[in-house]
Amino acid sequence: MxxxxxxxxxxxxxxxxxxxxxxxxxxxxxxxxxxxxxxxxxxxxxxxxxxxxxxxxxxxxxxxxxxxxxxxxxxxxxxxxxxxxxxxxxxxxxxxxxxxxxxxxxxxxxxxxxxxxxxxxxxxxxxxxxxxxxxxxxxxxTETPVATDVLTPREFEILRLLLAEKSTEAIAAILGLSPKTVANTRYLIKAKLGVASDIALVLVALRQGILGAEGERDEIAPL
Amino acid sequence: MxxxxxxxxxxxxxxxxxxxxxxxxxxxxxxxxxxxxxxxxxxxxxxxxxxxxxxxxxxxxxxxxxxxxxxxxxxxxxxxxxxxxxxxxxxxxxxxxxxxxxxxxxxxxxxxxxxxxxxxxxxxxxxxxxxxxxxxxxxxxTETPVATDVLTPREFEILRLLLAEKSTEAIAAILGLSPKTVANTRYLIKAKLGVASDIALVLVALRQGILGAEGERDEIAPL
DNA sequence: GCGCCTGCCGGGCAAATTGCCCGATTTTTG
DNA sequence: CAAAAATCGGGCAATTTGCCCGGCAGGCGC
Incomplete structure (x- = not known):
């Protein structure tokens, strides 16, 4: 220097x-x-x-x-x-x-x-x-933990797929799990993040930077 | 000039x-x-x-x-x-x-x-x-109409409340409606916007600028 | 006035999902 | 090794969703 x-x-x-x-x-x-x-x-x-x-x-x-x-x-x-x-x-x-x-x-x-x-x-x-x-x-x-701290890798993965507009069933298929497991995990995620609705989930995820920091946007129609 | x-x-x-x-x-x-x-x-x-x-x-x-x-x-x-x-x-x-x-x-x-x-x-x-x-x-x-074009004022209002993390019942209470009506309207909104899940609804709303253009952020704790 | 259409309100009902319990493995960690 | 945490999934009641329906009010053309 x-x-x-x-x-x-x-x-x-x-x-x-x-x-x-x-x-x-x-x-x-x-x-x-x-x-x-x-x-x-x-x-x-x-x-x-x-x-x-x-x-x-x-x-x-x-x-x-x-x-x-x-x-x-x-x-x-x-x-x-x-x-x-x-x-x-x-x-x-x-x-x-x-x-x-x-x-x-x-x-x-x-x-x-x-x-x-x-x-x-x-x-x-x-x-x-x-x-x-x-x-x-x-x-x-206010002790709002960052999502990556409180969610396990698997939960995080499922959350990401949820935010990619995948249905519970679709996620089950993608990860090779029972839909039931995904549904359970989904419930767990919401509990951990302290939200009640899917809508709140997305908004919290937004604020937490899970969605939005990186370019999430689904690809533009190729025409 | x-x-x-x-x-x-x-x-x-x-x-x-x-x-x-x-x-x-x-x-x-x-x-x-x-x-x-x-x-x-x-x-x-x-x-x-x-x-x-x-x-x-x-x-x-x-x-x-x-x-x-x-x-x-x-x-x-x-x-x-x-x-x-x-x-x-x-x-x-x-x-x-x-x-x-x-x-x-x-x-x-x-x-x-x-x-x-x-x-x-x-x-x-x-x-x-x-x-x-x-x-x-x-x-x-792709003919994705702007939400304000396709939604009636009432629907728009309910959508806004949904995005404010209000539950169906809470909205019913706020607007003095039957929870059933709100649920129905919610369904209509999703149909009109062509989305299947609540999550997709939020994401579409985001892209459409219903949420996000103006400062939506719930107030910071006053301390 | 009389249809007609659109928006708004809400009932009904089957099907799907959620919320919350449980136990069985496997991995991580102290 | 023992304790803890993570992953997976079954079960089941309670709620919600998805989609049908009819009724009512207001605007608009004739």
Missing amino acids: SGAATILLVDDHAIVREGYRALLQQQPRLKVVAEASDGAEAYRLFKQVKPDLVIMDLTMPGFGGLEAIKRIRQWDPAARILVFTMHQNAAFAVQAIRAGAKGYVTKSSPPEALVRAAFDILQGKIALSADIDHELALSRV | SGAATILLVDDHAIVREGYRALLQQQPRLKVVAEASDGAEAYRLFKQVKPDLVIMDLTMPGFGGLEAIKRIRQWDPAARILVFTMHQNAAFAVQAIRAGAKGYVTKSSPPEALVRAAFDILQGKIALSADIDHELALSRV
């Missing part, structure tokens, strides 16, 4: 990247040296340019931010990654930090927050923006 | 506004003269500065973009509003245009698209970014 710190910028919106770059370039000690628009490209570029810091969004097409964080950290356990996203959501932050991110700043933060977080991380600190600090604190007191 | 066209920029993320302003200021014929961070502020500022063009995001805290568009257009039917949002979603675009927007550009578009759309609108044209063009075309052929 002799001269300026090198930065890899990852966001799927070119326009958005443009803005951040302008913002960051105002800092003489920061230098954006590469940009990527999805997780795969981010991983590839990271290995190539070895930036001092990665600033990236979570929600991207293809394989998303979380996956990219994990892969990058696997390749270089010392990688410093700052998540910069619109999601003011404790669950996302927890997942990101666990995946190996060193910071989480929301786009609602004042512009300085991003710059400050960048410097903090470069100095080895963990950086969270104020709103996420608050969300995390709240999630502590 | 003798000198540069005046622009009001509306987006809840200060950082994001920063970026767009930089982008727009590169055009000598465009001048950002005001910024707002939510619908109410946008409306207030519009009346005050009377910009030639409003560029705004849809999803914002407080009263959202759609509502702001309607109010601004009500106050000045000649107002030119360009929606600039991340939602690559035909239903959103339809609603925005119907509310009175003159253009709809997604943030995934190349940076030039925004500038071009701005000029197009200033010349009285309707501007849609290429991806939305495509989404709208698709939604035509």
